[in-house]
Amino acid sequence: MIQILFFFFAALAVGAAINVLVQKHVLYSALSLILMLTSVSVLFILLRADFLAAIQVIVYAGAIMVLFVFVIMLLNLPRDEDGADRLRWLKFIGIPLGLFFVSLVIATLWNVEPAAATGATLVGSPQAIGQSLFTDFVLPFEATSLLILIALMGAVVFAKKDL
Amino acid sequence: MIPVGWYLILGAILFLIGVLGFFLKRNIIALLLSVEIMLNAVNLTFVAFSTQHGQISGQIFVFFVLVVAAAEAAVGLALVIAMFRNRETLNVDRSNLLKW
Numbered sequence: 001m002i003q004i005l006f007f008f009f010a011a012l013a014v015g016a017a018i019n020v021l022v023q024k025h026v027l028y029s030a031l032s033l034i035l036m037l038t039s040v041s042v043l044f045i046l047l048r049a050d051f052l053a054a055i056q057v058i059v060y061a062g063a064i065m066v067l068f069v070f071v072i073m074l075l076n077l078p079r080d081e082d083g084a085d086r087l088r089w090l091k092f093i094g095i096p097l098g099l100f101f102v103s104l105v106i107a108t109l110w111n112v113e114p115a116a117a118t119g120a121t122l123v124g125s126p127q128a129i130g131q132s133l134f135t136d137f138v139l140p141f142e143a144t145s146l147l148i149l150i151a152l153m154g155a156v157v158f159a160k161k162d163l
Numbered sequence: 164m165i166p167v168g169w170y171l172i173l174g175a176i177l178f179l180i181g182v183l184g185f186f187l188k189r190n191i192i193a194l195l196l197s198v199e200i201m202l203n204a205v206n207l208t209f210v211a212f213s214t215q216h217g218q219i220s221g222q223i224f225v226f227f228v229l230v231v232a233a234a235e236a237a238v239g240l241a242l243v244i245a246m247f248r249n250r251e252t253l254n255v256d257r258s259n260l261l262k263w
């Protein structure tokens with residue numbers, strides 16, 4: 001049962017991710033990416049990271065992608081003009097190098113022997129995550145607030161019409 | 164129970180799709196979407212390892228990746244708006260003022 005779920009949502013995630021690239025209009029790409037994010041959140045549930053699955057839907061699909069769709073609709077974009085004036089010789093280098101990278105990834109994944117599972121089964125409950133976040137990782141957590149503040153100011157500065 | 168290797172392979176496939184989109188697409192918003200795909204692939208790998216080893220640290224890392232993704236989206240989209248206002252295009256090949 002779990003394997004059927006895994007394969008269904010894995011195929012959905014890969015298909016949606018490919019659809020992001022295939023779509024001509026970037027708005028459809030963004031909507032397809034939302035489908036991919038929700039499929040990945042189902043995979044998080046299968047991995048027993050319940051809280052992260054909820055966060056994935058709320059923050060990623062709910063906030064970040066809404067921001068994307070909002071900007072796309074705000075700009076009222078023309079049609080995508082892909083590959084109009086790309087350098088022609090790039091594909092003769094890019095395709096072999098890309099195939100090399102893919103074969104490297106496949107070879108690495110093939111050869112690596114996964115370590116045996118250790119410890120008891122883990123459930124990513126909000127309590128466990130909060131406990132770890134506010135004890136072991138409290139310094140990165142605080143640094144994160146600084147990052148968000150800088151991003152906020154940067155966004156305002158960039159989007160301002162005349163500084 | 165699903166072996167962790169399947170999740171890793173799925174994460175690798177999603178990451179490759181993201182890399183492919185980053186190099187093939189010319190629309191700057193599509194580039195940002197490709198980056199989001201790559202970040203999600205890495206998140207999936209983090210959670211898979213976290214579950215396999217029974218340690219919560221991997222899931223904490225996903226939080227920080229999420230925060231970075233949100234900051235990147237905010238700043239990136241502000242840049243997109245500024246670029247569109249000045250150049251009337253979103254094609255990254257057309258914005259070549261700093262190109263040597």
